[in-house]
Amino acid sequence: DSGVTQTPKHLITATGQRVTLRCSPRSGDLSVYWYQQSLDQGLQFLIQYYNGEERAKGNILERFSAQQFPDLHSELNLSSLELGDSALYFCASSVKGLAGRSSYNEQFFGPGTRLTVL
Amino acid sequence: EDKVVQSPLSLVVHEGDTVTLNCSYEVTNFRSLLWYKQEKKAPTFLFMLTSSGIEKKSGRLSSILDKKELFSILNITATQTGDSAVYLCALNYGGSQGNLIFGKGTKLSVKP
Numbered sequence: 001d002s003g004v005t006q007t008p009k010h011l012i013t014a015t016g017q018r019v020t021l022r023c024s025p026r027s028g029d030l031s032v033y034w035y036q037q038s039l040d041q042g043l044q045f046l047i048q049y050y051n052g053e054e055r056a057k058g059n060i061l062e063r064f065s066a067q068q069f070p071d072l073h074s075e076l077n078l079s080s081l082e083l084g085d086s087a088l089y090f091c092a093s094s095v096k097g098l099a100g101r102s103s104y105n106e107q108f109f110g111p112g113t114r115l116t117v118l
Numbered sequence: 119e120d121k122v123v124q125s126p127l128s129l130v131v132h133e134g135d136t137v138t139l140n141c142s143y144e145v146t147n148f149r150s151l152l153w154y155k156q157e158k159k160a161p162t163f164l165f166m167l168t169s170s171g172i173e174k175k176s177g178r179l180s181s182i183l184d185k186k187e188l189f190s191i192l193n194i195t196a197t198q199t200g201d202s203a204v205y206l207c208a209l210n211y212g213g214s215q216g217n218l219i220f221g222k223g224t225k226l227s228v229k230p
Contacts, residue, residue, distance in 0.1 A: 002160065033218075043161070043206065043220040056217050090160060105220065106152070109160035 003027065004110035006091050012116045018079040021113045024071055025093030029088040031055070033094075033107060034066055038087040049074055081117045088112045120145040124207050124221035135197050139224045141207030142189040149210040151183055151190050152218070153211050156204045164192070164205075197228045 003026035013019055023025050034046040036059075045058035049068035060066075063081075068074040078085060092107040125140045126137060141151070150168045154161035165174045167183035172183050178197075183190045194201055204223040211217060 002162070042172065042222045043208075045218055045220075048217065058217065106166055108162050109154075111160050 002108040002110065003092060004093050004108050006110035006113050007088075008113060010114045010116075012118065013081060014118055015081055017117075018077065019081065019083050019115065021076040021078070021089055021091075021115075023072070023074045023076070023091030023093075023110055025091075026108055028105075029093035029095050030072065030087070031086060031094045032068055032072070033041075033074050033092045034074070035090040035092065035109075037085045037090060043090070046076070054095045072091065078115070083117050086115055088114050120209070120219055122207055122209050122219055123223035124205075124224050125215055126224060127222065127228075128225045129229045130229065131197055133198055135228075136193065136195045137197060138225060139192040139194075139205050139207075140189060141191070141221055141225070143207075143209050143210045144188065145211040145219070148185065152208045152210065153190075153192050154206040154207055154208065156223070157202075161206055186201055194226075197226075199228050199230055202226055202228045205211055 005024045007022045010018055023032060030051045031046045035043050036046055037043045046060040047066050052068050054064045063079050066074060067078045090112045096108045111113040122143045129137060132138055148167050152166045153164040154218055163215040165181045170185040172182055178195045181192045192205060204225050206223045207221040
């Protein structure tokens with residue numbers, strides 16, 4: 001158990017719908033990262049938040065958005081869902097995330113949310 | 119373009135064998151290389167490497183980085199069926215702190 005929690009575990013929805021995935025980082029971790037894992041693309045970095053602020057963007061579609069709240073939990077919002085959005089969505093957390101002296105970046109992954117769009 | 123290439127994509131061995139998994143990369147502003155093991159669920163952290171030539175070891179697993187030739191290897195000795203998993207290599211690169219770019223992984227199957 002990494003200490004990162006994600007809800008829900010499974011989500012089945014229809015095309016065109018909107019869903020929200022939730023993540024609680026490990027206690028003390030300030031950075032939250034979202035990843036998408038599909039069979040053909042592997043693990044893809046979507047977006048990072050550090051202490052409530054967006055820090056980095058990866059391959060995140062405009063239909064997707066995220067935020068990190070004052071209690072450091074994060075939500076990933078996926079809208080206008082398409083069949084191709086079906087994937088496993090992971091959240092990860094780490095202590096650091098700002099430019100600094102250390103390049104340390106061990107990330108701890110949550111169990112993931114499996115999204116199926118029908 | 120930043121990229122991470124792992125080889126082989128898939129590997130089948132028998133218990134007791136030793137395996138070497140490869141990860142080569144092209145990335146600007148290298149910060150660190152990480153290895154993860156992914157079984158059915160989330161990736162779990164194995165090693166983080168930042169310096170060339172310094173072996174990291176944990177039980178039967180070890181890893182080393184060559185920043186001149188831009189690759190890393192992950193060795194598993196005396197493999198067990200519990201080692202069956204996908205092993206992911208990831209690069210922490212510059213541009214934004216915390217970004218990881220992942221390889222496609224090596225799927226290791228250890229037969230009894």
